[in-house]
Amino acid sequence: MTERRDTDAIAEARRQWNKRWPDAASAMATATSIMRAQQIVLKAVDDSLRPLGLTFARFEALTLLSFTKTGALPLGKLGKLLMIHPTSVTNIVDRLSDDGYIERVPHPSDRRTTLARITNEGRSLAKKAADVVNAIGFGLDALSESEKEAIVQIVRRLRVSTGELS
Template sequence: MPKQWNRDPIQAAYDLWVDKGWDDTADGMIAVTSLLRVHQLLMARADEILAPVELSFARYEVLVVLYFNEDAVPLSYLAKALQLHQASVTNLVNKLEKQGYLERRAHPTDRRVTLAQATRTGRARTRTAIRRLNSELYPQLGLTAEEARALVSIFAKMRHAWGDTPEDGGTDAAGALLHVAQSPA
């Protein structure tokens, strides 16, 4: 039978790291491990909140991009906006289409491009999902607004170090989401 933990297992792992003489990497290890655990907790809570509207957080993200765009958008743009592999986007779109939350169609002038657009039902589900997350998740992080902004700043620094943000460090997610209709496929 596995040993029962009477303390934080992540802190215990940190102590083991130090005990093994890996002091120079212990802070990085605990930061990564803590971040990954928080990700697991947030995803589980988001999926729990979205279950009544029959969405996972991943499907919700697709619908949010479509929600903020009146026109149909290329699936390739969804992949770029959500930072997902094209196959993952196709899988999510298949599920949402089966649920009746979006429609897929060919681009009118470029047969190589597939477009997606939220249906009336999909837009209504998205509004409900946004309300639920705005009341049950986003304000319940256990952080002050100042702490949340500091955390975002730290994450931005990490993302930039890994080449995940523009060279100037700027992120204009809202502008990028609204630019979709004019984006080439």
């Protein structure tokens, strides 16, 4: 459970920032709020997945593989879809492979490429995990549908501005 506070640390930081850098106080408060929201959501999701032996990152990988026609993706493509560094993909694949939820297999037409393929156990776990995170609303149950959609659109504008999306 999160410790309750009598004061809002972000509001206080904004107040202090406004004294020194008033033109940046709003951006600082917004960035800090986004980062805090990420921490809150990640904790809720990870807490719900922990009894299944998963983290959000491993859940995402299993889910992506379960969405594919063949249940397999090249490791590089998996990393791009997860938007993570290749080292992180290797770690996730290693852990899921050790647990029997995915397997590494050679690409049928490219000897340089390895595929991560979900197993039947992995598909079963992905379904259970989706049920668990859906049941807690991904930690966002305090927000209305329109608030959630507004956040998606605001963050999308930010992603477009960085060139991640066109």
